[in-house]
Amino acid sequence: MRELKGERLEKELERLRLMHEYENAHPEAAFIAGIDEAGRGPLAGPVVAACCILPRDVEILYLNDSKKLSEKRREALFPEVQEKALAYGVGIIDEETIDEINILQADYEAMRVAINLASKMLEEKGLGKAPELLLNDAVTIPGVDIPQISIIKGDAKSVSIAAASVLAKVTRDHLMEKYDEMYPGYGFAKHKGYGTAAHIQALKELGPCPIHRRSFIKKFV
Template structure:
């Protein structure tokens, strides 16, 4: 066979059958085929490692497997000077096979966007909650985070039986909760929620950038970059700044 034909066969083969196809051509001594097999061996190894990592990310979901609807919860935006705090609640199907789900901070913007679409498409239910800057100033960021999480759970179309939370126990929620330290790196459900929350908030801050372009919210997402603080000192706050967070700059 031509090397191009072998390449096409490898690229079109289902991953579960890739071993058989690779082994079929492993004895081919042509340099081009040897390099091709080496390339697919490396890609196969990366895939196997990712599958193993994802299996480790299901340890809590497997531990509480007696529950049908396991919900992961995470938030984003506790630290910025501007914009809301956003929380997401995600119930994934038991047989969820989406790869590369991870703590949103460990992913590129492009990969987060890709995973956001896959999670929204395959999840049993997704809920999002958001608390604006004025409310954050009123009740403080911790209470605002709890409120965003309660909203996210309430906005699910399916009622969860257990909540896997990133490090916290949410007050006033009458559902079994399991707080997990660094849960967004240990639970596929929490990691999925972190991606939904991050992409949702980032998109919102990009939209705010068109209203308040001086502050470059599309780039800094409301966080206290040097440039953001300089503009803030020069122009004063926008309506979406958290006054309780920026009082030391004036």
């Protein structure tokens, strides 16, 4: 990656400063977690959610909504976020559960799992028992006692949510690449399970494989 210098570096640092505004608005919360998910819409594979707690003074250049980043950039940011985070967790809910309880409830469950895992990591490090505030990307998670703030397009507005966005997206992409090896012919490594024309054509020709969401593909098979 090209190193930022001069005016470009200043511009990037200012962008990141603005992405700390939600976190900085709550100095009373020692640990603030960002929550985001990946994979709500695909025809195949799990839904993945991440919870990420960053230090208040963290600096991660280029961090943004994962959808706005190239695959190369996301892959580079993934280990940096993991390294610099105080704690993080990733929740994965499979396609069978999605069919059983519906995608929205599966999404919520993935988020609750991610929060519990991040809390466990925080506690193992001797820092605390749980985040004191959740910044969520456009949702309010039921069954969670921690105070929450839902932020529309939060993955582009909050550094914590952006970090969770990267963790969730890259984790899911890696899973779909493994599934591509297990179930060749569908193109999972390329489209990650989303309903592209090529994926739908393969689905019609090959029929569903074990990771297809039956409740999502009824009109195609």
